[in-house]
Amino acid sequence: MRGIPLSASGAGTVGIQGSDSAQIAFVALELKEMSVSVALTQRLLELRDLRIRAAHHAEKLRLRTDAFKRDNVGLIESVKEHLAAVNAAEVALRALAAEEYERTKERKPAPGLEIKLFKQYAIDEVAGLAWAKEKDLCLIPAKLDVHAIKKLATVQPLAFVTITELPKIQITTDLSKCDLPDPASVESAIAREANQA
Numbered sequence: 001m002r003g004i005p006l007s008a009s010g011a012g013t014v015g016i017q018g019s020d021s022a023q024i025a026f027v028a029l030e031l032k033e034m035s036v037s038v039a040l041t042q043r044l045l046e047l048r049d050l051r052i053r054a055a056h057h058a059e060k061l062r063l064r065t066d067a068f069k070r071d072n073v074g075l076i077e078s079v080k081e082h083l084a085a086v087n088a089a090e091v092a093l094r095a096l097a098a099e100e101y102e103r104t105k106e107r108k109p110a111p112g113l114e115i116k117l118f119k120q121y122a123i124d125e126v127a128g129l130a131w132a133k134e135k136d137l138c139l140i141p142a143k144l145d146v147h148a149i150k151k152l153a154t155v156q157p158l159a160f161v162t163i164t165e166l167p168k169i170q171i172t173t174d175l176s177k178c179d180l181p182d183p184a185s186v187e188s189a190i191a192r193e194a195n196q197a
Contacts, residue, residue, distance in 0.1 A: 094169040101167050112178035117165040121150050127160035 069076065093113075100109045107115045129144040138148040153161040172178055 090171060093171060097169045098167060101169075111180055112172035112175045114170045114172075115167045116170055117167055119150075119154070120164050120166050121146075121153065122162040122164070123149055123153075124160040128158070131158070131160060 097109055097113050097115065100106065101115045107117075109115070123144075123146060125144050125146070128138075128146075128149055132138045132144050132149070138145045138152060149158070149161060152158065153163060
């Protein structure tokens with residue numbers, strides 16, 4: 001007579017006759033399913049508890065966030081207003097710098113400003129595909145490889161590609177580190193220009 005464990009740990013056994021191997025297999029399968037079932041139940045319980053704790057902490061955070069917003073409404077509005085003013089000033093500065101670049105082509109018109117040029121490609125894809133098939137270059141099976149054409153057009157003129165350079169204005173993040181003139185001298189220069197006009 002052989003013993004079959006009643007639990008996964010092996011504690012306790014039940015006696016089964018050697019000829020009853022089908023019954024042994026059934027009991028073993030039942031025990032295996034029970035241990036999987038127990039493991040699933042444990043995982044479900046852990047997940048439930050974690051979700052409850054996460055929801056509790058999320059609610060505490062929401063309450064604190066609401067209280068912070070309520071206690072700092074003036075400061076929050078002030079930050080929004082200042083950020084909008086910064087954005088408007090940057091837009092105006094970029095426009096003025098773009099005008100200055102168009103007039104002088106100076107790529108560093110003032111401390112903290114730099115004009116960077118980026119290529120823009122206009123490709124006649126029908127003519128480009130015909131050219132690519134003729135030269136057996138810049139092809140992705142049955143279509144034009146636009147990326148390869150852009151690389152090639154940078155070093156070799158192609159009749160079907162037009163390249164224009166677009167200026168993009170870069171403003172230094174920390175203008176306090178730039179060698180900017182004194183505000184009073186700028187104001188006096190503005191006054192002098194106004195008097196001359």
